[in-house]
Amino acid sequence: MSNYNFVERPRYTCALGGAIATVSALPKAVPILHAPPGCAGNFTWTQAGGCGLQVGGYCGGLSMPGSNVQEREVVFGGAERLEQEIKNALEVMQGELYFVLTSCVTEVIGDDIGSVVRPFAEEGVPILFAETGGFRGNSYQGYDLVLQSLFKNFVAKTEEKQPKTVNLWGIAPFIDVFWRGNLNGIRQLLAKLGLSVNSFFTVDDSAAGIREAGSASLNIVVSEVFGQGAAQLAEEIHGIPYIRTPLPVGPSATDAFLRQIGAALNLDSALLESLITYENKRYYSLLETLADCFNDADLQRYAVVIGDTNYAAGITRFLADDLGWLPEVVGITDILDDDQQVEIASRLTRLDSGISPEVIFHTDGSVIADAVRAHWNKYQAQAGKYANPLSPAFVIGSSLDRELAKELGAGHLSVGFPVANRAVISRGYTGYSGGLTLIEDLVSIIIAGR
Numbered sequence: 001m002s003n004y005n006f007v008e009r010p011r012y013t014c015a016l017g018g019a020i021a022t023v024s025a026l027p028k029a030v031p032i033l034h035a036p037p038g039c040a041g042n043f044t045w046t047q048a049g050g051c052g053l054q055v056g057g058y059c060g061g062l063s064m065p066g067s068n069v070q071e072r073e074v075v076f077g078g079a080e081r082l083e084q085e086i087k088n089a090l091e092v093m094q095g096e097l098y099f100v101l102t103s104c105v106t107e108v109i110g111d112d113i114g115s116v117v118r119p120f121a122e123e124g125v126p127i128l129f130a131e132t133g134g135f136r137g138n139s140y141q142g143y144d145l146v147l148q149s150l151f152k153n154f155v156a157k158t159e160e161k162q163p164k165t166v167n168l169w170g171i172a173p174f175i176d177v178f179w180r181g182n183l184n185g186i187r188q189l190l191a192k193l194g195l196s197v198n199s200f201f202t203v204d205d206s207a208a209g210i211r212e213a214g215s216a217s218l219n220i221v222v223s224e225v226f227g228q229g230a231a232q233l234a235e236e237i238h239g240i241p242y243i244r245t246p247l248p249v250g251p252s253a254t255d256a257f258l259r260q261i262g263a264a265l266n267l268d269s270a271l272l273e274s275l276i277t278y279e280n281k282r283y284y285s286l287l288e289t290l291a292d293c294f295n296d297a298d299l300q301r302y303a304v305v306i307g308d309t310n311y312a313a314g315i316t317r318f319l320a321d322d323l324g325w326l327p328e329v330v331g332i333t334d335i336l337d338d339d340q341q342v343e344i345a346s347r348l349t350r351l352d353s354g355i356s357p358e359v360i361f362h363t364d365g366s367v368i369a370d371a372v373r374a375h376w377n378k379y380q381a382q383a384g385k386y387a388n389p390l391s392p393a394f395v396i397g398s399s400l401d402r403e404l405a406k407e408l409g410a411g412h413l414s415v416g417f418p419v420a421n422r423a424v425i426s427r428g429y430t431g432y433s434g435g436l437t438l439i440e441d442l443v444s445i446i447i448a449g450r
Contacts, residue, residue: 011308011333011365011398011417016103017043018139018175019132022146023099024060025173025201026210030095031059033066034082034113035103039134040066050399050418052177054425058095065089069105079111086120086127096207097154099146100129107133126207128153138335140226140308143172147200147230151237154211159239161217164265166190167240168199169230170223171247176310177419181428181437186222186248189258189431192275193267214238218264222247222430224344225309225334247314250322250435251283252352283432287439299446300324302390304372304408305357306331306365306397307416313344315396315415318435320353323442327357328390329375331368331397333416336361369404376408394442411445 012018016035020043023031033040044062048055055061067085069078082100089098100117117129130149132142147169168186173179180202187197187204198213199205213234219242221231231242243264248257255276262272293299303325305316312332319325330348341361349356360371376390383389393410395401399420405412414421415429429438 010363011400012138012140012175013043013046013142014104014134015136015138015142015145016101016132016134017046018142018172019101019130019146020060020064020142021047021139021174022143022172022201023101024057024064025179026097026099027201027203027206028058028096029207030089030093030098031064032082032086032089032098032100033064033103034069034078034085034100034106034111035066036069036105037066039103040064046418047174049420050177051174052419052422052424054174054177059093065093067106069103074105074109077109077111078106079113079116082106082111082113083116086116090120090125096126097210098125098127099149100127101132101146102129104133104135107131107135126154139175140172140334143175144227144229147227148233150200150210151213151230151234155214155234155238156211157238158212158214160215161240162196162215163217164194165196165198165216166261166265167213167216167219167234168197168222169219170221170227170244171310172226173201175417176308177417177422177424178415178428181424181426182247182430182434183428184426185428185430185434186257189254189275189279190220190261193258193261193272195265214240216240218243218261220245220261223310224313225336225340246317246347247310248431249314249429249438250318251280251432252321253314253317254279254431254435279432283436286436290439290443294443297447299443300326301392301394301411301442301446303327304329304331304393304395304397304401304404304410306368306372306395306401307333309334309336309340309344311416313348315429315438316348316357317351318438319396320351320355320357322435323439324353325394327355328393329358329360329372331360331362331365331371333363333365333368334361335363365398365400369401372404373407394446396442411442413441413445 067082113129130145183199221244248254316327345359379389395405395412398416399414
């Protein structure tokens with residue numbers, strides 16, 4: 001009998017996969033992989049199958065250059081091969097930023113990437129690197145490592161800070177399948193407060209803007225987990241304070257988010273409250289047209305939410321405090337330490353609505369699915385065979401959770417990675433408008449086929 005433990009239904013890739021996704025999303029950036037050929041190919045097809053059909057970027061996917069490390073480089077070292085690949089990439093790839101990323105193999109054999117990259121940088125080439133061997137962590141760690149390298153090696157240092165300029169991150173490109181819409185939703189709200197926002201990865205960002213990120217007066221990390229290392233490094237190197245905040249989905253969370261930003265930047269309270277009042281009025285005016293059908297058709301649901309910390313926490317709060325649904329189980333798939341688990345569980349069991357869902361932390365999606373079944377079976381046993389106390393139900397998770405939803409007789413919406421059954425371009429769930437979009441998606445699933 002084998003004693004090996006297998007992780008089924010993972011919700012992320014390795015650190016290199018996250019780094020590739022992050023660099024691919026940077027404006028006019030060219031990732032250069034120092035890796036065996038399989039790394040780029042495997043991640044490209046993972047991206048295609050799990051990111052709502054989004055593949056590549058300016059120079060991502062199968063078009064990214066790589067050193068194609070073979071047995072010879074493993075034995076004799078691959079620094080010379082990488083140097084040649086960088087020269088080739090500079091000849092045929094037109095970029096505003098070149099980013100060398102390492103793999104497990106090239107880190108294990110000990111190639112000195114800095115000594116290869118440094119001469120090119122000294123000649124004026126906008127090139128930098130990050131050590132992103134897959135064993136360093138999951139895709140969110142790769143995302144953080146790329147941001148750290150940007151603040152360490154690319155962002156210009158300046159003592160003069162712009163009082164109404166902020167940097168925004170915490171939403172990992174591609175691994176958060178709705179990253180474009182989510183970043184834009186927050187960016188547009190902050191712009192209404194008169195802020196200039198550098199969000200790094202949207203079509204409105206640029207390499208020149210990222211280089212000036214050191215002049216920001218505040219870094220806003222829209223996550224309690226992702227991008228924290230980069231925030232600490234930016235504070236240390238550039239003197240930029242940071243705040244971390246949950247992903248704001250819907251009016252309750254977005255009201256709190258805007259007030260937190262206002263307090264951190266000492267913004268005019270009248271302007272802030274005026275914006276909140278306007279956005280709430282708009283939100284509920286638009287939602288009002290759905291209210292009668294929502295109530296008459298009894299569209300309230302018992303809910304299961306499975307995903308990373310950003311989505312699991314943000315969507316659960318929205319369902320319970322804004323939509324009036326009843327979250328029963330929340331499964332969080334990130335690698336978290338004990339203190340992080342306690343903090344997040346405490347917040348999810350102290351919702352304004354008074355609802356207190358069962359919170360499960362595990363990286364194995366199958367373990368979470370088993371816990372959901374056990375929760376449902378417990379209530380079924382208490383009710384007897386003539387009643388189903390947790391029905392109708394709905395599962396909000398990833399494409400991996402469709403079978404669980406089918407078992408429960410529940411609706412299903414793919415939101416978190418991997419998303420294989422939806423095409424995504426600019427859709428997002430942040431802010432007031434994002435809450436309405438999420439309601440549209442949930443209700444559309446329920447009424448489909450009527």
